[in-house]
Amino acid sequence: MASTLLAGERLVRALGPGGDLEREQLPRKLRAQLEAALGRKRAAGDSATGPQRLVSFHLIRDLHQHLRERNSRLYLHELLEGSELYLPEVVKPPRNPELVARLEKIKIQLANEEYKRITRNVTCQDAQRGGTLSDLGKQVRSVKALVITVFNFVVTVAAAFVCTYLGSQYIFTEMASRVLAALIVASVVGLAELYVMVRAMEGELGEL
Structure with a gap:
């Protein structure tokens, strides 16, 4: 489930010097958190360049609450123009070798049982032929x-x-x-x- 937002250029410009959020007198703590989120470096191994710009939903709610309290004419949907939900890639944990071996063993057993079930009629017919000759x-x-x-x-x-x-x-x-x-x-x-x-x-x- 998404819990962060990939900020667009509109929000970055609004938070920068001379931006729309400068005159809104954001609380120091909220501004520091937003600046830190927008200037966060990408994780190691990420091929993309530039800051990652991931903002949590919690900071977005605090920003929205502050704008409502000040009766600001700056609306949140305008600030989030160009932003996208960030869905991190799910890293699958490595499979347990013992579990893999056990699953392979179960597959072999099921295949053998299926083979015996399929060839059961043929075996019975052969046995009946042998019984007819012997009797x-x-x-x-x-x-x-x-x-x-x-x-x-x-x-x-x-x-x-x-x-x-x-x-x-x-x-x-x-x-x-x-x-x-x-x-x-x-x-x-x-x-x-x-x-x-x-x-x-x-x-x-x-x-x-």
Whole structure:
């Protein structure tokens, strides 16, 4: 925030010998402060020539107050003609080397995490391919077990039908009754086998 004013030639002439402020009978202290501010040398390293002419807002307020108390016809805006607000260049402090190193380390960590996040899907696909090849033997065994189960089901139902058909000859004399009884028993056995197969498949799917 600006707190000083870069005085123009109008204010310098007014404060000089024979200037407009000479007849205003400025207090000695205020005049000395203004003359010191207008004749202040520039700081070392400043390439510009001549005095710096920096006047604080506090001195400008004191000058304005004095002119108002004397009911002067000399107005402050006339004295400040050609003057500008002085905004000194902000000198940035040097950065802490430890802080810079820590920020670089954090940037590297964030970059690594971003890389891992981007390549996560590719890694998962590769792992899935490797898992498919490695589990090929397990899948073959599962298919083999399924074929054996179906074969056992057919054999069990057929055996139940044959046994019932042969055994029913001691009960029924007609062929139709014997076949009907064999079908009923084979159906019951088949339903029981299907129930056991479904429960076993549900258990395997649950483990997957």
